[in-house]
Amino acid sequence: xxxxxxxxxxxxxxxxxxxxxxxxxVEEGETAVLxxxxxxxxxxxxxxxxxxxxxxxGSIYVxxxxxxxxxxxxxxxxIGYVIQTIGLLPHRTVAQNIATVPxxxxxxxxxxxxxxxxxxxxxxxxxxxxxxxxxxxSGGQRQRVGVARALAADPPVMLMDEPFGAVDPIVRAxxxxxxxxxxxxxxxxxxxxxxxxxxxxxxxxxxAILNAGGILEQYDSPKEILREPANDFVKEFLGSERxxxxxxxMKVGEIEVEExxxxxxxxxxxxxxxxxxxxxxxxVSVVKDGELLGWVDxxxxxxxxxxxxxxxxRFSAYLTxxxxxxxxxxxxxxxxxxxxxxxxxxxxxxxxxxAERISTEIVS
Amino acid sequence: MRNLDRxxxxxxxxxxxxxxxxxxxxxxxxxxxxxxxxxxxxxxPVTWFAGLLYTIPSLALFAFLTTYTGLTTLTAEIGLxxxxxxxxxxxxxxxxxxxxxxxxxxxxxxxxxxRQLLWRVELPLAFPVILAGIRVATVTIIGLVTVTSLIGxxxxxxxxxxxxxxxxxxxxxxxxxxSVLLAVxxxxxxxxxxxxxxPWTRARAGPA
Ligand SMILES: Nc1ncnc2c1ncn2[C@@H]1O[C@H](COP(=O)(O)OP(=O)(O)OP(=O)(O)O)[C@@H](O)[C@H]1O
Ligand SMILES: [Mg+2]
Numbered sequence: 001x002x003x004x005x006x007x008x009x010x011x012x013x014x015x016x017x018x019x020x021x022x023x024x025x026v027e028e029g030e031t032a033v034l035x036x037x038x039x040x041x042x043x044x045x046x047x048x049x050x051x052x053x054x055x056x057x058g059s060i061y062v063x064x065x066x067x068x069x070x071x072x073x074x075x076x077x078x079i080g081y082v083i084q085t086i087g088l089l090p091h092r093t094v095a096q097n098i099a100t101v102p103x104x105x106x107x108x109x110x111x112x113x114x115x116x117x118x119x120x121x122x123x124x125x126x127x128x129x130x131x132x133x134x135x136x137x138s139g140g141q142r143q144r145v146g147v148a149r150a151l152a153a154d155p156p157v158m159l160m161d162e163p164f165g166a167v168d169p170i171v172r173a174x175x176x177x178x179x180x181x182x183x184x185x186x187x188x189x190x191x192x193x194x195x196x197x198x199x200x201x202x203x204x205x206x207x208a209i210l211n212a213g214g215i216l217e218q219y220d221s222p223k224e225i226l227r228e229p230a231n232d233f234v235k236e237f238l239g240s241e242r243x244x245x246x247x248x249x250m251k252v253g254e255i256e257v258e259e260x261x262x263x264x265x266x267x268x269x270x271x272x273x274x275x276x277x278x279x280x281x282x283x284v285s286v287v288k289d290g291e292l293l294g295w296v297d298x299x300x301x302x303x304x305x306x307x308x309x310x311x312x313x314r315f316s317a318y319l320t321x322x323x324x325x326x327x328x329x330x331x332x333x334x335x336x337x338x339x340x341x342x343x344x345x346x347x348x349x350x351x352x353x354x355a356e357r358i359s360t361e362i363v364s
Numbered sequence: 365m366r367n368l369d370r371x372x373x374x375x376x377x378x379x380x381x382x383x384x385x386x387x388x389x390x391x392x393x394x395x396x397x398x399x400x401x402x403x404x405x406x407x408x409p410v411t412w413f414a415g416l417l418y419t420i421p422s423l424a425l426f427a428f429l430t431t432y433t434g435l436t437t438l439t440a441e442i443g444l445x446x447x448x449x450x451x452x453x454x455x456x457x458x459x460x461x462x463x464x465x466x467x468x469x470x471x472x473x474x475x476x477x478x479r480q481l482l483w484r485v486e487l488p489l490a491f492p493v494i495l496a497g498i499r500v501a502t503v504t505i506i507g508l509v510t511v512t513s514l515i516g517x518x519x520x521x522x523x524x525x526x527x528x529x530x531x532x533x534x535x536x537x538x539x540x541x542x543s544v545l546l547a548v549x550x551x552x553x554x555x556x557x558x559x560x561x562x563p564w565t566r567a568r569a570g571p572a
Binding site: 052076087088089149 | 472476
């Protein structure tokens with residue numbers, strides 16, 4: 001959908017390259033995130049795609065067509081663009097800003113109005129903001145308007161240059177989640193720029209890590225990049241807690257959980273003792289018809305004939321298939337037992353998870 | 365009563381000469397300013413030339429022009445217009461310079477053609493600064509129009525000249541007073557016009 005082939009950009013009066021033989025492909029419906037240190041050519045790469053800059057050499061295709069052969073104005077109207085500094089038009093109200101590209105495309109008034117309304121809902125902008133001017137908005141609101149404006153004409157391709165750059169971490173996380181939701185539905189082809197590796201990991205289907213001088217160091221899925229950084233630069237760029245970042249991307253449902261010691265309430269206390277011995281534990285899960293009731297230990301079984309006679313206690317941590325391994329680890333290290341029960345929807349017992357089990361996932 | 369009619373007539377003439385001079389000045393300076401903004405090299409020569417015109421003593425300029433164009437409105441306007449040029453061209457260029465780079469870039473990136481960019485983004489955003497220039501030029505020209513009484517025009521300047529010739533101060537006070545009043549009225553009207561046409565410049569309530 002977006003394809004760069006051997007693209008070089010050298011600015012006049014500059015000896016260094018801003019972009020150095022960059023080859024990159026963003027597939028349809030995917031979000032590729034460009035990350036890298038300041039000045040490594042991220043913005044320049046974006047601008048070459050919508051022809052605000054011309055490449056020194058190499059070719060760029062959008063939707064299979066060479067951009068240099070297209071009328072720049074028509075090309076730009078077909079690509080949603082969020083610029084690094086947001087760049088809302090100060091003399092136009094929020095509603096007019098959002099309506100910019102539809103107006104340029106000559107949509108009729110009622111269609112534009114409908115679209116503006118739809119986007120305000122989508123980005124959770126309050127109606128009363130629509131008649132304000134950009135100078136009357138907070139930073140977070142401005143970024144939302146910037147994104148709404150880029151989405152307005154429903155372009156299949158979006159270029160987003162640090163769209164959530166200028167806001168505090170909480171608002172930023174909220175905007176990211178919102179955008180992920182929107183992207184889930186709209187399936188745009190997106191090239192997204194950020195400084196922030198965590199944002200990249202969160203938003204990306206694939207991450208392109210650029211180095212100073214516009215050199216591409218690695219282009220792969222976040223999981224793969226975290227699992228196997230191509231070189232020391234990438235490793236350093238990923239920063240500390242690489243293991244934890246990987247865990248955040250893995251779901252409990254994706255790994256094999258241990259079955260763990262389990263008995264049913266009808267089983268005899270003696271059988272329960274036997275199971276504990278086999279597993280080397282002092283407790284055992286109680287599962288009735290596949291449903292997890294809790295756990296009992298040898299003390300509570302003393303003097304009882306069957307497991308059902310003892311009161312089953314709740315696990316201190318429950319995890320589902322959707323929990324990330326990072327959440328799982330957090331639950332484990334803050335729980336008394338160091339063991340979490342894994343349940344599928346409802347209370348269907350699946351097995352247990354321990355910190356050791358999780359660590360084998362990242363070491364392997 | 366006949367006096368009042370005459371005063372009214374002269375007041376209208378004064379306003380008309382001013383309006384015409386500033387209007388023609390704008391017709392020259394907006395294109396010239398746009399051009400100078402885009403082609404920076406010509407900005408210095410343009411302002412140099414406009415500055416030169418501005419420094420010529422008005423009396424000398426009108427006297428000089430009458431030898432070519434006589435005692436006509438044309439003579440008055442050539443002189444008056446040439447005094448608006450420096451102020452207007454500077455403000456047009458300054459206004460265009462003041463358009464934020466990122467606004468321009470965003471507009472381009474969304475697919476404004478260069479003509480749309482000029483008319484729908486750059487000129488509207490430059491408008492407050494251009495209008496500030498129009499206000500200064502208007503007030504200046506209202507004062508200068510009185511000088512054209514020497515070539516038989518002059519609006520309210522007619523009364524000033526009359527008073528001088530007859531050593532009689534009432535017409536001088538009437539002429540000068542009304543001229544000041546006209547200038548103040550024009551200035552306030554233009555300011556009001558700016559507030560009306562550029563609502564975004566009032567909007568500074570939220571965080572910057
Ligand atoms: N118009 C220009 N003329 C000359 N050099 C430029 C121009 N624009 C950018 N550069 C240079 O090209 C390089 C890449 O700039 P670019 O803006 O693409 O960086 P970036 O990765 O977006 O940085 P940041 O993260 O700070 O936004 C920088 O060294 C910059 O100085
Ligand atoms: Mg940048």
